[in-house]
Amino acid sequence: MRLGVIGVGHLATSLLKGLLRAGHAPEGIRLSPRGHGPELAAEHGFALAADNPALVADCDMVLLAVRPADAVDAVRGLPWRADHILVSACAGVTIARLAEGAGPAQIVRIMPITASELGASPTTVFPMRPELRPLLGALGTPIALESEDQFEAATVSAAIYGWAQALIRTGAEWGARNGLDPAVARQLMARTFVASGRMQGEQDAPMDEILASLCTPGGITEAGLRSLERAGMPEAWDEACDLVLARLRGTG
Template sequence: MRVRCCRPIDGCPARIQPSPCLPLPYRFFPSWHFLRLVACNDSVYSFVQYLFSQLRVDGKPPSSLWRRTVIIGIIGVGHLAASILSGLVGAGVDPADILLSPRGQAHALSARWGIPLAADNDDLVNRADIVLLSVRPVDAHTAAADLPWRPGQTLVSFCAGVTISRLEAGPARVMRAMPLTSAAINASPTVCFPATGPAIAVLEKLGPVIPLGSEEEFEVATVNAAVYGWAQDLIRQSANWATARGGDAMAMRKLAALTFVAAGRLIAETDKPMETLIGELVTPGGITELGLGVLAREGQPQAWQAACDAVLQRLSGRVPA
């Protein structure tokens, strides 16, 4: 690899001007710390500093090439992991910077995107900087235990209901997160606790990240992963109802889905209280009021709250899996 400086240096004495396109060994400038060591006085340091700013390696500034690559390892390559991989690759992560545990869908996904496979979980943890744990909750403790964790590494657990205290990762930092399968299209709202810088940067490639203040709050927020599925079922029911009454199936599917997106965005992107937003829709004697009345009489609000409570109890370990 060759590095070239192709511009004259203004104000630099002629005796130390580089010749046009002067080839320089890339290894000569490993870091700014080295430059400070070799600069014996201000003028020499200024010259070397300017020279460094003109360097290019394969068209890129050295600072971008010397920035250490973060390796993302994934243990547990199932449906959620496949969605996350799709999102990471779609966000521009180099497949070579991802490492998969060689189980589940790993071989198929490796062949699809050119993602390398680790020999086993020990090999994966030895090589990765951030490890995403996406196994079944019942397998989480065993999957993380007795691996060669090291300081500076981060384990991010996607295992619902598994507390940080149940994950043995030695000197590595442990963070819990709950992405959704919409990570595949970089649209997953992902809650996490505690917020850890490098891991947050990875999760942000999948959609907006919502850091939380405690593990208890995280447990409550994890119920949203179930709500996500319920919302999809409501979309399905609405689309099917309209199709059964003569609507075009694809048009009704799109309309129902985008209606939920629109309702969610309006709530997420305004500071108005949710009660105010709903109140603005409920015209006395109108169709929104009519429908809400039917749902209330049929017990929908109570049923929805009961479903949320049941999920939280399961996550908290008060109801057997």
């Protein structure tokens, strides 16, 4: 599969770093000449297309990572063929809207996160296709959804990725205010979140059971959880997720 990228901005740069990290050859990947395309081509040896029509004509799979408002215009008028796979990472832009511009191409939506550059992105995808495995496997763990509706709901986790980092920062700043070296506090918080995710993600026991095993009655974890509940958890979290989903569906 010859891969091309239209929209070489912040997200695409992370994805390209992830592909390099996984051993993909840069000269086999064509970048559009806007955004960071020229500098990434010069620095890493990616091929640079003359323009978007030339890129589409030369590739079998095209990753679209322009801003959502630019997505349909960016694909319109390009020489799409029925054997093209258009892989859109544009949040909230439906397959039907992309099809208005990309006509006969087969359209897939993915939602990677910038941890792609570490090979650690849980990348949601709909519909899954076998041709995507080398791309998504290089970025982390593919998570196939069964409908576009499910995909939209799963896309909320791309925002949660940012909220988790805000919580890590809050915890690190609290640690520093309470006498920890700031670098130690940052590592401690970040690694604690990684550990929590791994315990819930890599064990088969029910989630409640894993959590209950941490909450000794009268202990510090339980006391802190009750304090968070009095302050609005988990309702505040659910409300933020509802808000993001409404934005993605264009209803909020």
